Each structure stands twice: as structure tokens, then as C-alpha cells.
Amino acid sequence: MAEAHQAVAFQFTVTPEGIDLQLSHNVLKEIYLSGIRAWKKKCNRIKNNFMTGVYPASPSSWLFVVLTVVGTMYTRVDPSMGMIAKLREHLPLRRCMSHHGQNIVSALLFATGLWLALIFVMRQILKTLLSYHGWMFEEHGKQSTTTKIWFTLVKIFSGRKPMLYSFQTSLPRLPVPAVKDTLLRFLESVRPLKNEDDFRRTKALAKDFEINLAPRLQWYLVLKSWWASNYVSDWWEEYVYLQGREPIMVNSNYYAMDFLYVTPTTSQAARAGNLVHALLLYRRRLTREEIQPITLPGFPIPVCSAQWERMFNTTRLPGEETDHLQHLLDSKHIVVYHKGRYFKVWLYQGGRLLNPRELQKQFQYILDDSSSPQLGEKYLAAMTAGNRIPWAKARKAYFCTGKNKNSLDSVEKAAFFVTLDDAKPELFVNNQVKSLDEYAKSLLHGKCYDRWFDKSFTFIVFANGKVGLNAEHSWADAPIIGHLWEYALATDSFQLGYKDDGNCKGDPAPNVLQPQRMQWDIPNECQEIIMNSLKVAQKLADDVDFYAFPFTQFGKGMIKKCRTSPDAFIQIALQLANYRDKGSFCLTYESSMTRLFREGRTETVRSCTAETCNFVTALENKKFSKEECLNLFRIAAKNHQHISRLAMSGCGVDRHLFCLYVVSKYLGVNSPFLQEVKDVMSIGIFSASMWCPSTWE
Numbered sequence: 001m002a003e004a005h006q007a008v009a010f011q012f013t014v015t016p017e018g019i020d021l022q023l024s025h026n027v028l029k030e031i032y033l034s035g036i037r038a039w040k041k042k043c044n045r046i047k048n049n050f051m052t053g054v055y056p057a058s059p060s061s062w063l064f065v066v067l068t069v070v071g072t073m074y075t076r077v078d079p080s081m082g083m084i085a086k087l088r089e090h091l092p093l094r095r096c097m098s099h100h101g102q103n104i105v106s107a108l109l110f111a112t113g114l115w116l117a118l119i120f121v122m123r124q125i126l127k128t129l130l131s132y133h134g135w136m137f138e139e140h141g142k143q144s145t146t147t148k149i150w151f152t153l154v155k156i157f158s159g160r161k162p163m164l165y166s167f168q169t170s171l172p173r174l175p176v177p178a179v180k181d182t183l184l185r186f187l188e189s190v191r192p193l194k195n196e197d198d199f200r201r202t203k204a205l206a207k208d209f210e211i212n213l214a215p216r217l218q219w220y221l222v223l224k225s226w227w228a229s230n231y232v233s234d235w236w237e238e239y240v241y242l243q244g245r246e247p248i249m250v251n252s253n254y255y256a257m258d259f260l261y262v263t264p265t266t267s268q269a270a271r272a273g274n275l276v277h278a279l280l281l282y283r284r285r286l287t288r289e290e291i292q293p294i295t296l297p298g299f300p301i302p303v304c305s306a307q308w309e310r311m312f313n314t315t316r317l318p319g320e321e322t323d324h325l326q327h328l329l330d331s332k333h334i335v336v337y338h339k340g341r342y343f344k345v346w347l348y349q350g351g352r353l354l355n356p357r358e359l360q361k362q363f364q365y366i367l368d369d370s371s372s373p374q375l376g377e378k379y380l381a382a383m384t385a386g387n388r389i390p391w392a393k394a395r396k397a398y399f400c401t402g403k404n405k406n407s408l409d410s411v412e413k414a415a416f417f418v419t420l421d422d423a424k425p426e427l428f429v430n431n432q433v434k435s436l437d438e439y440a441k442s443l444l445h446g447k448c449y450d451r452w453f454d455k456s457f458t459f460i461v462f463a464n465g466k467v468g469l470n471a472e473h474s475w476a477d478a479p480i481i482g483h484l485w486e487y488a489l490a491t492d493s494f495q496l497g498y499k500d501d502g503n504c505k506g507d508p509a510p511n512v513l514q515p516q517r518m519q520w521d522i523p524n525e526c527q528e529i530i531m532n533s534l535k536v537a538q539k540l541a542d543d544v545d546f547y548a549f550p551f552t553q554f555g556k557g558m559i560k561k562c563r564t565s566p567d568a569f570i571q572i573a574l575q576l577a578n579y580r581d582k583g584s585f586c587l588t589y590e591s592s593m594t595r596l597f598r599e600g601r602t603e604t605v606r607s608c609t610a611e612t613c614n615f616v617t618a619l620e621n622k623k624f625s626k627e628e629c630l631n632l633f634r635i636a637a638k639n640h641q642h643i644s645r646l647a648m649s650g651c652g653v654d655r656h657l658f659c660l661y662v663v664s665k666y667l668g669v670n671s672p673f674l675q676e677v678k679d680v681m682s683i684g685i686f687s688a689s690m691w692c693p694s695t696w697e
Contacts, residue, residue, distance in 0.1 A: 033351030041287065041330065048163060048289045055166040056126065056159025057119045062112065069111040073103065080110045123170050126157040130301065130596070131172040133649040137642070155300050163289040167302040171598040174232060175650045176225045179214040182656045185646070189606035189653065190680065192585055192613040202676060209673035217663045221656075230599035232655045235662050237601075241474035242323040248316070249385040249453045250540050254478055255443035256469040256485045260427055260436075260550060263465045264493055265502040268420060269367055271492075272461040273360030273504045276334065276418065278491035279459065280353055282484055283312045283415065287330075294483070303595035307476035311484060314456040315412040316472055318384075318392035325475055331415040335518070337450055338366050338420040340378030342518040344410050345418075349512050356496055356504035358512050363461075366515055367420060376522030379530050382449040385540075386533025398526040407518040417455040421446070424464040436548040443468040444546065448537035457481060477601055479593070567644065568637035571607040572615065579616050587680060592647040594655075603652035605644050611636040 051058075072079045087106040091097070097105065135147040143151075159166070183206045191199060225231040241252065265271050285291050286308060293302045313328040336343045345362050347354055354362070383391040399408045411417070425439035443460060445451075451458040457471040471481045499505055522530075556566035571590060579585060588608040594600035615632040618624040624632075646652060661674045 037348070037351050038330075044288055045329075048165075052163055052165050052168070052289070054119055055162060056122050056157060056170075057115065058159075062115045065115045065118075066108060066111040069114070070104065070107050073107055084110050122157055126154070126167075126170040127172050129154050129157060130170065133596070133645075135299075136645045136649060151300065158300060158302070162293050162302075164286070164291045164293055164305050164308060165289060167293050168305065168598060171302070171304055171596070173225060174230050174594060174597040174600055176218070176221050176231060177651050177656050179210055179218050179660075181651065182653055183210055183214075185606075185643075185651075185653045186657065186677070189609070190587070192608065192610045193587060202673075205673040205676060209671055213664070213669065213671055214660065217660045217667075220663045220667075221659055230597065232594075232659055233599045233601050235659060236655070237474055238322065239662065240658075242316075242325070243321070245388045247386055247537060247540055248388075248472065249445050249448065249451075249537055250544055252473040253444075253453055253470055254473060254481075255440065256471070256481060257439070257443065258467045259489065259493075262493075265498045266465040267360075267498075267502045268461055268463050268465060269360045269363040270356075270498060270502055270504050271465040271467060272363045272418065272420065272459075273356040273358075274492045274496045274498070275459065275461070275467055275488055276359050277354070277356040278488040278496060279416065279484070280347060281491060282487050284353070286311060301596065303593070304598055304600050306599045307480045307595075307601070310475040311456060311480065312415050313413070314475055316454040316474055317412065318388050318395055318454070320389055320392045323388060323392075323474075326412060327475075328413055331413055333410065333414055334416060334418055335411045335414040335452075336363070336366055336418045336420060336515065337381070337452070338369075339422065340373030341366075341369070341371060342377065342380075342407065342411070342520075343369075343515040344414075344518055345515045346513050347415065349509060354512065355506045355508075357506040358508040360504045361508045361512065362515050363420065369517075371517070374520050374522070376527040376530060377520050379449040379534050380520070380522070381452050382530055382534035382537055384453040385445070385448045385451075385537035387536055390529055390533055394526055394529045398523065403519045403521045407520055410518060411452060412454075414455070417452040417458040419446070419450050419458055419460045421450065421460055421462045423462050425462055425466050426464065433547065433549045436550070437546050439466070439468075440548045441541075441544065441546045443470055444544070445537070445541040446470075448541055449534055477591075477593070564634075564637050565641050568640040571605075571640055572612050572633065572636055575608060575612050576616050576619065579620065585613055585616075590644075592644055592652070594648065594650060594652075596648060597650060602655075603647040603650075604654035605640075605647050606653060607640060607643075609636065609639055609643065611639040 054062075069079055073084070078084065084103070084106045087109050088102045091102060091105060129150065132150060135143070135150065138144060138147060187199075187203060187206060190202060194202065221231055228234065244252065263271075264274075282291075291305075291308070293305055295302050310325065310327045313331040315326050316323050317326050332348055333344050333346050336345055343366050345359075345366075349358070383394060395408070399405055421442070423442060425442060426435055427439070428435045442462075446460070451460065451470050453470065454472060456475055457469050460468045460470065462468075469481065469485060471478070497505060559566045559569045571588075575585065575588070578588075585608050587606065590605040590607045591602045592605045594603045611632070615629065615636045618632050619629050657674065657677050661671075661678065664671050664674060
């Protein structure tokens with residue numbers, strides 16, 4: 001109970017001699033240091049908001065403008081064309097200032113207004129430049145003169161030393177495509193999947209929709225695009241992710257793996273200590289906005305950084321009708337799960353972040369703890385793996401008071417969730433497929449009760465030192481977690497490192513608070529709900545057929561030597577494999593990013609095209625020569641690149657149709673065409689979770 005005594009700042013007892021007051025100076029010192037740390041963060045946040053608010057300018061540019069304006073006044077040149085004199089006449093305290101003081105204050109006001117106007121103009125110019133996407137459709141390696149001039153202007157107006165969110169206000173808004181263009185692309189995408197009669201019917205429905213209902217729905221979308229930062233993203237997050245009532249485990253959450261062939265240490269506690277420290281270093285860089293904005297490879301084109309904001313201190317909270325995301329500005333602890341027990345681990349000591357060796361000591365304490373789980377504690381997280389409504393009702397009924405509320409608050413307000421897993425996934429050289437299957441399935445769903453699937457991400461450390469992540473999907477897409485994970489693995493291996501004995505480097509402080517065992521009081525009725533959720537989750541996990549294997553024959557380098565897009569190559573190969581397996585084609589979902597626009601997320605690339613089908617059938621027909629098949633492949637690859645670029649540039653099909661459907665539901669009107677679109681989309685490869693009826697209605 002030492003940590004409990006240390007957590008009390010003062011004690012007092014009433015005695016015959018009076019009140020005996022005892023102060024804990026160590027705790028008071030921690031309170032003081034925590035306050036200092038909080039104020040430093042507030043000051044940094046204010047500074048970062050100011051720096052981002054004036055970008056692409058800087059405070060030094062304001063000083064330059066002021067000095068220039070004031071300097072020209074002494075040369076008897078009026079750069080303001082009389083505006084400084086007008087300002088001088090309307091100064092509120094002009095009678096209290098000398099004539100010279102009035103001139104200086106008026107010049108400062110004019111210079112500041114001029115500086116702000118220049119910032120606005122530069123931002124508008126940059127936004128206009130970034131709205132141009134013609135460069136994307138040019139042949140690789142053959143840039144036009146227009147594109148070269150455009151690149152130069154983008155570099156000039158992009159400023160110097162941008163912070164993470166510096167480009168947010170300069171990014172263009174996602175445009176609303178013309179209904180006619182969207183319907184044309186939709187019909188092209190379903191043409192190879194329908195017979196003549198079905199296609200003729202779909203085409204007639206589309207024509208009727210275009211003439212009668214679409215103009216009304218489109219008007220509302222255009223209005224929203226003028227008002228909102230992005231006309232898709234909020235509805236996509238709400239209706240596709242947060243309103244889904246099915247389990248998010250497997251259906252929505254995704255995972256990230258460790259290095260396949262390298263494990264820096266076999267010590268579970270040491271690997272956890274280093275990587276948790278690396279993740280917290282990333283969080284500190286994120287809070288300070290020191291992460292450089294992501295740009296397209298080989299191009300100075302920034303992409304939206306909005307999804308980074310909710311990476312840490314975020315939890316998806318269940319609701320009976322819809323979930324919502326809880327994001328905190330800061331969190332001073334993590335929650336660790338091991339063998340059915342929950343522990344709260346503090347991350348700071350003396351106003352500083354715990355070093356890797358101190359974190360290792362914390363995790364080793366948990367691993368050595370031999371206590372048994374409390375009633376209902378072991379399988380508690382299964383509720384986050386099951387259906388959302390039972391979890392929402394149980395949370396409201398059993399976790400709103402007492403021990404349960406305090407402990408659940410600790411989980412939901414943690415920086416992230418950590419699982420110390422007792423499994424030992426290995427990559428066996430003689431059986432790589434089976435071992436990778438088990439490793440991937442463990443990261444995807446584990447035992448269905450040892451990951452908190454509602455957290456923004458769960459960091460998993462296995463008993464042999466292998467690691468991985470399980471990430472919740474609603475707050476961001478996979479590339480954001482990928483950036484975090486690459487940083488963490490690189491920092492672990494190349495910056496922090498380990499001693500020769502496999503332990504973390506450095507020495508622990510002697511007075512670091514030990515992990516705090518979390519307390520639960522879960523009644524029998526709630527335990528029944530937990531076990532029912534576990535049965536649902538286990539049935540879902542058992543239904544997952546997962547096959548993963550390392551492919552070493554060739555990579556994207558060889559594909560590029562063949563002057564073919566690696567993405568197009570893989571997508572066409574998938575169509576060929578599916579056709580050989582099923583004997584037919586089906587609608588296929590490939591994700592593409594729309595982060596060239598403000599608050600953009602994803603768009604669908606409908607990769608089962610007529611051109612791809614022509615190549616596959618020709619290859620399987622055996623009547624076409626290699627040259628003819630190769631020509632059809634090149635046509636299919638070129639077309640796939642074209643539709644991918646259309647999706648990236650805001651001219652995709654699915655998000656536009658999705659928003660038209662949402663508007664139709666708000667207006668209470670039914671569209672046979674939109675209903676057919678939804679029905680068709682719900683049976684495609686990779687797309688069922690995106691357009692399933694439960695998330696739309």
C-alpha cells in the first residue's frame with residue numbers, strides 16, 4: 001500500500017491537544033510540478049496556435065513590415081496613401097499621446113493590418129495553387145512547362161519550416177462533383193458486372209434520378225460544401241463508423257505488425273518499456289506540433305494533418321443509437337492488461353517523462369504480480385469486442401458510480417491501452433504461413449477479451465518481445481497509425497537501444513510510483529452480459545479465415561522496371577485471382593486517400609473495370625497471343641491509374657453517392673436508384689462494411 005500512502009497529500013487527526021496536520025512534501029512537490037507542466041503545455045499550445053494562424057508568414061515578417069513602414073515615414077514617403085493619417089484621427093486615446101506617438105501607433109496599426117492582408121492573400125494564392133491537379137494526370141517523368149511553373153510557385157508560397165497544422169487553412173475544400181459525371185462513372189463501373197437487361201434497367205433508373213431528384217439533393221450538398229470544411233467526412237465518420245451497431249473488432253479495427261525477422265530483445269518488460277517511451281516521445285512531438293506535415297512522395301504537395309489530433313488520449317464511447325469519440329488534451333497514465341488484471345501506470349515523475357528503464361521496472365512489476373483477477377474482471381474487455389448496444393446499456397447501468405466508474409474512467413482517459421500478452425508468436429522458417437497467420441489473427445482479435453478495442457489503439461507486447469498494434473478506425477485511417485508505428489519501431493531500434501543483457505538502457509529512479517491495481521465490483525447480471533458479448537466476439541473471430549505469408553520473389557522495384565504502376569499491377573492480379581477462383585467478377589473496393597483536401601479521408605477506387613475484365617478473360621481464353629494480352633494489360637493498368645487519380649482529386653463515385661443518399665434520408669424521400677446503389681455495394685469485395693444497411697439507416 002506504499003503507493004496509496006504516497007498519493008495522499010496531507011493527513012490530519014483530532015487529538016486532545018488539537019489538530020495534528022501532516023503534509024506529504026513529496027506529493028505537494030508532484031502537484032507543483034504537474035501544475036508547471038500543465039502551464040508549459042498551455043503556453044506551447046498558445047504559441048503553436050499563433051504560429052499556425054499566421055503561416056506562411058512568421059513573427060519576424062511582421063517586424064520587417066513594421067520597420068519598413070516606420071522607416072518610410074521618416075523619408076517623408078507615405079506607403080499607406082493617407083490611411084495612417086486617417087487612423088491617427090480616430091485613435092481612441094490620441095489626446096493622451098504626443099504627435100510623434102500618434103504617428104508611431106498609427107503606423108503600427110497600419111503595418112499590422114497590411115501584414116494580415118498579405119497573409120490572407122498568400123493563403124488564398126496557395127489554396128488556389130493546391131486546387132490544381134493537372135500534374136497528377138501527366139505521364140510519369142514528362143512534366144509540362146505549366147506543371148514546372150506551378151511546382152515553383154507552390155514552393156515559393158509554402159513558406160519555411162511549417163509545423164504539423166500549418167497548411168490546414170491553405171488546403172482547398174473537397175469539391176462536389178457534377179451529378180452527371182458521377183452517374184457516368186458509376187455506370188461504367190457496374191457495366192462488366194451486369195447483363196444487358198439489368199444494365200439497361202440501372203441506366204434508366206440513373207437517368208430518372210439525374211433529371212428528377214438529383215438536382216434537389218445536389219443543391220444541399222453544394223450548400224454544405226460552402227459552409228463545412230469537408231462535405232463528406234463528418235457524415236462518413238458518423239454514419240459509417242460511429243452508428244454501426246455490429247462489433248468493431250474484425251469488422252472495423254485493424255492491426256500493425258512488428259519487424260518480421262528482427263526482435264531487438266526477448267525481454268517482454270524491456271521491449272514494452274522502450275516502445276511505450278517511444279510512443280510517448282511521438283505524443284510529445286505531436287503536442288508541440290513538431291511533426292513535419294506529410295507531403296506526397298517526390299512532390300511539395302502537403303496533405304491534410306487533421307487526423308493526427310485524436311491519436312492519443314482518445315476513446316470510442318458506446319451509445320445505444322450511436323457512439324461518440326472522447327478526446328482529452330492530455331493524459332498522465334496508461335492502463336495495462338495482463339492475465340485478466342488491469343493496472344494503472346503513471347507516466348511522469350518529478351515533472352518529467354519516465355525513462356525506458358523506469359517503465360521496464362513498472363511492467364516487470366506487473367509481470368511478477370501473482371494476484372488473481374477479480375470477479376468479472378478477466379473478460380471485461382469482451383464488451384468492447386461484442387455488439388455495441390449491450391455494451392452501451394451495461395456501461396450506463398453498472399459503470400456510472402463507485403469503483404467501476406473510477407476504473408473505467410482510468411481506462412477511457414488513458415493515453416492508450418497496453419496488453420502484456422502471454423503468447424509467443426514466432427516466424428518459423430519452415431512454416432512461415434502458419435506462424436504469420438497466428439500472429440496476424442492475434443493482433444486482429446486476440447482472445448477477444450485482452451484488447452480494449454474502443455481505445456484509439458492498443459499496444460500489444462508478447463512474451464517473447466514481439467509487438468504489434470490494434471487500432472480503432474473511426475478517428476483516423478491506417479496511414480496515420482503507420483506513421484506513428486514507423487517512428488516508434490525506428491526509435492526503439494536505432495535511438496533507444498538495449499544493453500547486452502536485453503534490458504533498457506539507463507537507471508531507474510528509486511522513488512517511482514508502482515503500478516496501481518484497478519478495482520472492480522461487477523455484479524452477476526453484468527457478468528452475464530460480458531460472457532454473452534464474449535460468445536458473440538469468439539464466434540466472429542472463429543469465422544475469420546486469415547492467410548498471410550511473406551512474398552520474396554519480387555517487389556515494386558521490378559514492377560516499376562516494367563513501366564507499370566505497382567498498385568495497378570496488384571489490383572489487376574487480384575481480379576485475375578478472384579476470376580480463377582470464382583469464375584466471375586464482382587464489384588471491388590480499393591481505398592484511396594482524399595487528404596489533398598481539408599479534412600479529407602478516403603474515396604473508393606472501383607478497381608473491377610471493363611478494361612481489367614477484358615485482360616483477364618483474354619488471358620484465360622488461351623486464344624490471344626502474349627502481345628495482345630500484354631497490350632490489354634497496359635490498357636487496364638493505364639485506366640486504373642486514371643480512376644485512382646480521379647478519386648484522389650475529389651472526382652470519385654462512392655462518397656458523392658453516399659452523401660446524396662444521406663440527404664435523401666434527411667428529406668424523407670426514397671430513390672430507387674440510390675437504393676440499388678446501396679444494395680449493389682453491400683455485396684462487393686472489401687466493401688460490405690462500408691455500405692451495409694445497418695450503418696446507413
